[in-house]
Amino acid sequence: MAQNNLLLPQVAVVEEISTETSDIKTFKVASQGGGSPLEFLPGQCAMLSLPPVGEAIFSITSSPTEKDYLEFSIKKTGSVTNFLHEIEEGYQLGVRGPYGNGFPLEMLKGKDLLFIGGGIGLAPLRSLINYCLANRGDYGQVDIVYGARTPDDLVQRAEIFDNWPRASNTNVYLTVDVEWEGWDGHVGFVPQYMEEIGFAPENRIAVTCGPPIMIKFVLEGLERMGFKPEQVITTLELKMKCGVGKCGRCNLGDRYVCKDGPVFTYAELLNLPPEY
Amino acid sequence: MKKIVKDKLPSLWEQLSSQATLFLPVEQDGVVNFAPWEEGDSVNLEALNTVVPPKNVVFPQTETYMRFKVENDKLHIEPFEQNGPYVLFGARPCDVAGITLLDKVFLQEPEDGLYSRRRREGTVISVACNEPDAACFCTSFELEPGMAPGADIMVWDMGDYLLWKAQSEKGEKLTGSVENLLQEAAEEEQKAAMELKERVTAKEAAAAQEMGWDPSGVKETLKDMFDSDIWEQFFRRCLGCGICTYICPTCHCFDIQDYSKDQEGGRFRCWDSCMFADFTLMGSGENPRPTRKERVRQRFMHKLCYYPSNFGLYACVGCGRCVRKCPVNLDIAQVIKEVGGVKSGSE
Amino acid sequence: MKQLAEIMKDIAAQSLSRGEVDLVIGWQKGPLWWQSYPAFIEGNEGNGETGSLTWDSFCVPNLSRYLLEELPERKKVALFVKGCDALGFNQILQDKRAEREKVVLYGIPCTGLVDPDKVESAGLGRGLLEVKRDGDELVFVYDSGEQKAQARDFLYDKCLTCRYPNPVVYDQMLGEAAPVQPEERFESVQELEKMDADERFAYWARQFSRCIRCFACRNACPACSCRECIFDIPEPRWLGKANELSETQFYQIIRAYHVAGRCVDCGECTRVCPVNIPLQELNRKFIKDINELYGEYDAGVDPEQEAPLVTYKTDDPAAFTES
Numbered sequence: 031m032a033q034n035n036l037l038l039p040q041v042a043v044v045e046e047i048s049t050e051t052s053d054i055k056t057f058k059v060a061s062q063g064g065g066s067p068l069e070f071l072p073g074q075c076a077m078l079s080l081p082p083v084g085e086a087i088f089s090i091t092s093s094p095t096e097k098d099y100l101e102f103s104i105k106k107t108g109s110v111t112n113f114l115h116e117i118e119e120g121y122q123l124g125v126r127g128p129y130g131n132g133f134p135l136e137m138l139k140g141k142d143l144l145f146i147g148g149g150i151g152l153a154p155l156r157s158l159i160n161y162c163l164a165n166r167g168d169y170g171q172v173d174i175v176y177g178a179r180t181p182d183d184l185v186q187r188a189e190i191f192d193n194w195p196r197a198s199n200t201n202v203y204l205t206v207d208v209e210w211e212g213w214d215g216h217v218g219f220v221p222q223y224m225e226e227i228g229f230a231p232e233n234r235i236a237v238t239c240g241p242p243i244m245i246k247f248v249l250e251g252l253e254r255m256g257f258k259p260e261q262v263i264t265t266l267e268l269k270m271k272c273g274v275g276k277c278g279r280c281n282l283g284d285r286y287v288c289k290d291g292p293v294f295t296y297a298e299l300l301n302l303p304p305e306y
Numbered sequence: 307m308k309k310i311v312k313d314k315l316p317s318l319w320e321q322l323s324s325q326a327t328l329f330l331p332v333e334q335d336g337v338v339n340f341a342p343w344e345e346g347d348s349v350n351l352e353a354l355n356t357v358v359p360p361k362n363v364v365f366p367q368t369e370t371y372m373r374f375k376v377e378n379d380k381l382h383i384e385p386f387e388q389n390g391p392y393v394l395f396g397a398r399p400c401d402v403a404g405i406t407l408l409d410k411v412f413l414q415e416p417e418d419g420l421y422s423r424r425r426r427e428g429t430v431i432s433v434a435c436n437e438p439d440a441a442c443f444c445t446s447f448e449l450e451p452g453m454a455p456g457a458d459i460m461v462w463d464m465g466d467y468l469l470w471k472a473q474s475e476k477g478e479k480l481t482g483s484v485e486n487l488l489q490e491a492a493e494e495e496q497k498a499a500m501e502l503k504e505r506v507t508a509k510e511a512a513a514a515q516e517m518g519w520d521p522s523g524v525k526e527t528l529k530d531m532f533d534s535d536i537w538e539q540f541f542r543r544c545l546g547c548g549i550c551t552y553i554c555p556t557c558h559c560f561d562i563q564d565y566s567k568d569q570e571g572g573r574f575r576c577w578d579s580c581m582f583a584d585f586t587l588m589g590s591g592e593n594p595r596p597t598r599k600e601r602v603r604q605r606f607m608h609k610l611c612y613y614p615s616n617f618g619l620y621a622c623v624g625c626g627r628c629v630r631k632c633p634v635n636l637d638i639a640q641v642i643k644e645v646g647g648v649k650s651g652s653e
Numbered sequence: 654m655k656q657l658a659e660i661m662k663d664i665a666a667q668s669l670s671r672g673e674v675d676l677v678i679g680w681q682k683g684p685l686w687w688q689s690y691p692a693f694i695e696g697n698e699g700n701g702e703t704g705s706l707t708w709d710s711f712c713v714p715n716l717s718r719y720l721l722e723e724l725p726e727r728k729k730v731a732l733f734v735k736g737c738d739a740l741g742f743n744q745i746l747q748d749k750r751a752e753r754e755k756v757v758l759y760g761i762p763c764t765g766l767v768d769p770d771k772v773e774s775a776g777l778g779r780g781l782l783e784v785k786r787d788g789d790e791l792v793f794v795y796d797s798g799e800q801k802a803q804a805r806d807f808l809y810d811k812c813l814t815c816r817y818p819n820p821v822v823y824d825q826m827l828g829e830a831a832p833v834q835p836e837e838r839f840e841s842v843q844e845l846e847k848m849d850a851d852e853r854f855a856y857w858a859r860q861f862s863r864c865i866r867c868f869a870c871r872n873a874c875p876a877c878s879c880r881e882c883i884f885d886i887p888e889p890r891w892l893g894k895a896n897e898l899s900e901t902q903f904y905q906i907i908r909a910y911h912v913a914g915r916c917v918d919c920g921e922c923t924r925v926c927p928v929n930i931p932l933q934e935l936n937r938k939f940i941k942d943i944n945e946l947y948g949e950y951d952a953g954v955d956p957e958q959e960a961p962l963v964t965y966k967t968d969d970p971a972a973f974t975e976s
Contacts (some may be wrong), residue, residue, distance in 0.1 A: 034419035037575065038372055039564065080568030081374040081381065081573065086589075107887045108589030122381035124374075130391050242592070269588050271562045274416050277578070278559030279586060281608060284615040303532050305594040305604075337863055337929050357927050358865060367865070440685060440778065505682045519685055542719070543691040547869035549927050563894050576894045579867075584887045598722075633873060633925035634714055635683045635690040643684070 036274050039079040041126030042067045042290050045099060047119055050185040051178075053106045054150055055115055059125060060099040060266070067125045070094055071132030072158035073265060073293045077125025078102065078110070080117075086110040087129065087270045087288070091153040093160035100125070103153040103185055129273040130292050133158050133237065133263065141235045146248050148240025149178045149218050152185055154265050154292075155239050161191075165196050172197070173229060177205035177220040180305050181213045189295035203227055221247035231256040237263045242306075249296055259297035266292045266299075282306060308470040308481065308488040310461055312536060315468075318487050319343055325483060326429070327392040329363050331356050340394070351396055351463070354439050355625055359555035360397045364405055364424045365412070367552075368576045371420055374398035376569040386572060387423070393480065395431040400430045400444045402626040404555025406456040410617045411558055420575075428478045432457035433468075434503060441626030441641060443519040445511035449623060451502030462499040469499045512577040514624070518643040521610065527645055529610040532603070540600040543634045548579035550628045550637070556609065556621040559585070566648050580604050606641045657761065658708040660827050661733060664759060666693040666703040674757055676730040680712040681705050681868055686781050691716055693723075708733075710767040710786050715810065715921045717741030718749045719877045736831075737811075740917035740953030748915065749958040750878045760809050760823030761787060762831035765804065765812035767791065769794035772807055811920030811933060814838035816943035821954050832869030838918070841931070842938050857902075857935075863928040864901045866894075870922035870932050873972035876912040876952070883907075903936070913939040915960035 046058035059078075061067045070090055079085045086108070092101035106115050117123075125251045141160060143275060146198040147155045155174075162169045174194060178184045183203065195202045205223045216223055220243060229236075236257055245264055252262050268280040268287045275289030283302040285291065294302075310318060322328045322344055330349050332341040337352040340360045375382040397405075405425075410423035420539050431455035436440070444451055458477035462469040466533035467493055472481045479490065504599055514520075551557040561578040566570050578585060581601050587593045628637040659718055665677040670895040673847055681692035682705070689711035694702045694794075696879045722731055734742060742758065745751045764786070772778050783794040786805070793800045812818075816838070845853060868884070871877045884892045884904060893900045909932075918940060922932040947961035 034417060034422075035371060035385055035387075036416055036418055037420070037504065037573075038385055039383060039384055045338060078571075081376060081383075082564045082569065082571050084564050084574075085562060111589065114504075118379075121379045124381065124383055137424075203559075228450070247527060267588070269586050271560070272575075276411055276558070277561070279561075279578075281580075281604070281612065284612040303607075305600065331767070334863065335929055339863070339928075368897065437779075440781070498789055512807045539693075542716075542723075544691040545869060545872040545924070545925070548865075548867035548914040549869050549925075550867045552867050553927060563890075565893055565895060572822040574895055576896065578894070582868075583885050587887060589888075629685070631923075633869060640683065 037126070039077065039085075039126040040067060040177070041122055042118060042125045044119055044123060044183030047117075050103060052185050053115075054099055054103055054183075054185055056103045056185070057114065058092075058099045058101050061121070061183075062122075065188050066099070066100050067096055068100065068125055068128050070128035072161045073133035073154050074128040074130045075288070075292065076100065076102075076125055076127030076129065077112070079126070080106075080113050081124070083113045084110050084227060085124075085271075086177060087273060089154040089265070089292070090128065091156045091159070093157050093164060095161055095164040097183060100223055103203075105150045107134070110180065117300065120165045121198060127273060129270075129288050133293050134295075137163075138162070138235055139168050140170065140233075142233055143244070144229050144236040145172070145174045146224055146236060146238040147174070147176045147218060148187065148244040151185060151238075151244070152176055152190075155185050155237060156186055156189070158192065158237065162181050163194070164264075165202065165244070170199070170233065172200040173203070173227075174201065175203045175224045175227065177207065177223065177257070179205050179207045181215075182210075183271060220244055221251045224248065225251045225255065229255060231261060235263060239265045252296075258296055259300055261294060262296035264296065264299070268306060301306070307491040308490040309464075309495065310465045310470055310488050310612045311467045312444045314487045315349075316508075318484060319349070321484050321487065322393050322395070322480075324442055327390060329360065329392060329396075330397045354397060354435060354437075355401075355627055355630075356440075357627075357631070358396055358460065358553055359404055359627065360624065361399045361401075361408060361555050361558075362380060363392065363394050363405060364428065365421060366409060368520060368574055369420065370574040372573040374564075374566075374573065380545045387420070389423070389427070391427045391429075393431065395467060395560070396432075397432050397434055397448060397454070397457065398433055398444075398625070399451060399457075399554050400623040401452035402456045403444070403447070403449050403623040403649055404625070405430070406555045407613075407617075407619065407621055407623070408621075418579045429458045429480045430456070431459040431477075431480075434462045434499075436463055436502060436506060437629070438506065438513075439626055440513070441629035441639070442510055443514035443624035443626065445507060445519070446514045446521055446581060447517050447620055447622060447640075448625050450503065450507050452506050453508055454488070455464075462502065464495065464499060469495060471538060476505040503579070517639065518646065519560060519624070520646055521622070521642050524642055524645050525611050525620065527612040527648060530646070531645065533605070534648070536648065537599055537603045537645075540606075540636055540641065541597075544581070544598045544602050544635060544636050545579055546583065546598050547633070548581050549580055549631050549633070551579040551605070552577060553627045553628075553631055555623055555625055556613075580608070586589065602636070609640070610637060610645070658706065659758070661706045661708055662703050664825070664827070665731065668731050668757065669694065670697060672697075674727075674729045676722070676727050677703070677731045677733075678705075678725060679706045679733040680714070682707045682709070682715075686783050687711050687767075687772075690714060692718060693719075708761065709816075710765075710784055710791070710804075711769070713766045715873065715875055715919050717745055718873065718878075720745060720756065720962065722905065723754055724751055727755070728928070729757065730803055730970065731757040731759065733746060733759045733761055734820045734823065735761050736820055736920075737763075737815040737917065739822050739917035740817060740951075741919055743822055743953040743956045744876055744915055744917050745878055747953075747960065748876075748878050750831045758820065758823045758825075760820035760947060762820075762826070762828050763812075763815075763818045764831045765808040765815065767804070767807045767819070768809040773849060775802075775807070778801075779863040800876075805947060808935050809920065809924065811923065817954070820830050823940050839937060841934050842941050845934065845938065857929050858898060860930045861901045861905055862898055864896070864905065866896050866901065866904070866959050869925040869927065870930075873921040874912060875917060875919065875921075876915040877908070894971055901915075905930075905932075909935050909939060912936065914943055914960055916940065922957055
């Protein structure tokens with residue numbers, strides 16, 4: 031029998047699949063007997079197994095306050111994700127995890143929070159946003175700046191349009207990169223929009239996730255607005271295989287992104303080689 | 307201490323292989339590698355280093371750990387392990403040190419069950435080096451060619467006989483099981499072995515010193531050398547092959563892959579190499595280490611800076627395999643020398 | 654040979670300082686006697702590094718292959734070529750992976766290079782400081798003195814059978830032509846041909862069972878010039894990563910087929926293999942078959958010559974599917 035084989039997944043069931051955009055779907059995954067297969071923190075990841083195609087790691091997009099299932103928003107980029115996009119509800123897959131450090135919840139307590147997301151990068155932020163909204167008393171003001179290329183590329187529409195704007199002391203600012211028929215909201219890139227709105231750095235933590243180029247400009251914008259590197263949090267995405275800091279693939283300086291990350295403050299990143 | 311006369315080694319192989327899988331340095335077509343011993347194999351205890359280090363005994367190049375079957379929408383998963391005790395005979399002290407460096411990675415939390423089981427099930431018998439190679443520099447890492455503290459049993463080749471010393475509980479147990487083949491060693495025989503050990507250490511240390519293979523301080527120097535031009539002079543000649551990583555006793559990167567026929571198959575982990583272009587290539591097409599320059603830097607930074615930062619020790623045991631086998635002589639000894647030179651140059 | 658090394662240094666310094674080339678690829682001496690490795694010298698006057706160029710009995714790495722990486726980044730590159738490097742260069746030219754006008758070739762007549770394993774096997778490696786070539790002899794230098802031996806006994810097997818020790822293409826030849834006296838190169842192939850299919854399968858299965866899948870044979874090969882190798886593409890992964898005999902056979906057979914008709918017989922695959930797989934023997938079987946089927950053809954000798962396996966003729970008498 032296997033003794034603490036870290037790489038062995040458990041079987042779980044895809045309960046629900048919702049189409050977010052032309053290439054992003056959200057998968058609701060539960061244990062065979064029902065309930066979430068894992069206990070986790072916002073920002074942590076899980077490895078999904080689809081034999082015989084393989085395994086890939088994804089951030090968990092649901093909040094830990096949701097005990098019945100795990101949710102993953104997944105974009106088609108390779109063989110595992112292509113395969114995932116073909117399956118139907120009721121399909122069984124393997125799950126192992128949770129992996130990574132998750133967001134520093136203690137550090138966020140009592141603070142105003144600024145979330146800046148782009149495209150599929152909303153996935154890890156969403157877990158934290160819903161966690162904070164479920165524990166509303168622990169956090170100050172919540173501002174969410176989220177954008178995508180077109181209105182059709184925005185994910186979690188029910189939440190970004192309805193649930194979050196209705197939550198107390200919470201603002202949602204949406205933007206799209208290009209003019210689009212039927213879109214009367216803001217048009218422009220996320221980093222610029224963030225600066226246009228303007229956020230004071232006092233008692234505020236910024237959390238950002240999105241395409242690398244967006245993150246680069248967001249970090250610059252935050253610096254201009256007076257945010258210190260310690261006040262800025264981001265999540266990294268590198269190729270990962272084992273999830274437990276041993277296979278060496280996500281090695282970044284003396285850190286392993288799968289284990290010591292994927293969440294880092296910008297201050298921490300400045301001390302690591304820029305290989306991400 | 308005990309001893310075994312060399313004439314009795316064939317009986318020893320037979321007796322050990324009857325109680326466990328016996329890994330020995332076996333020669334085939336001029337290549338010596340560790341392999342499960344079979345009657346008729348050509349055992350070579352004189353060859354200093356096997357081409358592939360015995361890390362493949364504790365961390366096989368390919369290791370299936372799971373079987374699966376997909377039926378309609380149902381997925382069946384079961385663990386797969388090849389269990390069984392083994393004896394690794396003939397690992398050199400540097401290779402034993404290599405295994406203890408792998409231990410730090412695989413046995414730290416969360417403990418890797420596949421690896422720890424193999425470590426538990428194995429008894430390691432190390433053979434001291436009497437005549438280190440020109441490429442050997444284990445003494446640079448405070449190791450001794452004549453002593454492997456991490457081995458269960460230590461053996462010294464004294465010509466007609468092997469001096470034999472159990473160093474652990476597992477070693478005592480194995481020694482007891484082959485007692486019929488062993489004799490007590492006389493005091494002067496033990497003394498001769500210890501003198502030989504000291505001589506060999508001193509000789510190798512002097513040679514390594516002369517070559518400038520001194521890593522002390524390199525881990526500190528390298529902390530500020532990520533953007534150094536030094537990587538320019540190294541990477542251009544690199545062929546981007548995986549020789550250095552696969553023959554290195556401390557390299558441990560792996561990949562995970564599935565194989566299947568129809569909807570049934572297995573999942574395995576296998577050695578991978580940070581020298582390969584697709585090692586860090588993501589599904590999106592992005593690659594944080596796009597050229598040989600970043601990959602060469604990663605390999606040496608990992609061995610000489612990142613690993614030491616995590617575990618306090620260099621991830622090199624001075625076995626000299628890369629010095630001998632790199633087709634374009636891009637070896638860690640030269641990197642150590644050049645980086646060390648940078649430090650003294652800037653002072 | 655010392656003289657030749659001096660000529661190389663001068664010529665490299667000259668072409669860099671005159672701005673004729675922006676990179677010189679040659680060889681440099683490492684700290685140990687068997688180490689002579691590819692050197693890359695760039696910038697005006699080579700930043701004083703041209704003095705480190707060397708030519709000795711260990712300058713074996715085939716430099717032509719580096720053009721694949723270096724040429725796109727450079728205006729013009731100077732390359733020192735032995736006979737086998739020149740063949741490799743021509744093949745890269747024929748495969749349209751280099752432009753002749755972007756390369757300056759300095760030809761080096763080669764009298765064969767020394768296989769360090771043969772030196773070690775003869776027990777001459779201990780305490781060895783340097784190996785010098787003196788005509789037909791080698792001089793082994795130790796602290797305690799010198800020892801001489803016949804060079805031929807220590808040359809790489811591939812050098813003993815070399816038919817083109819003098820570069821077939823060059824812009825300037827450095828030194829006198831080397832004698833051409835190759836031993837029969839198909840001897841081991843003929844031995845293999847004597848085996849029946851099962852014996853031959855067993856022979857190669859044993860050889861390939863040692864393969865550690867490091868891909869050094871591919872990466873050292875001047876004929877392996879694909880921009881992206883099929884074995885490196887992660888999706889779909891054509892070659893399984895398990896080190897199993899069937900996968901290795903698949904890799905090695907595809908590799909050999911892919912260089913068939915383009916292999917210049919430089920033998921680098923065999924030299925770099927860490928586990929002594931006689932890959933050159935496999936490549937030579939293809940060469941021998943091609944010679945017998947299509948007439949004598951030496952890849953890399955003339956890039957303008959029609960290559961037997963990649964030339965399409967409308968009047969081909971054999972059907973495509975005919976076995």
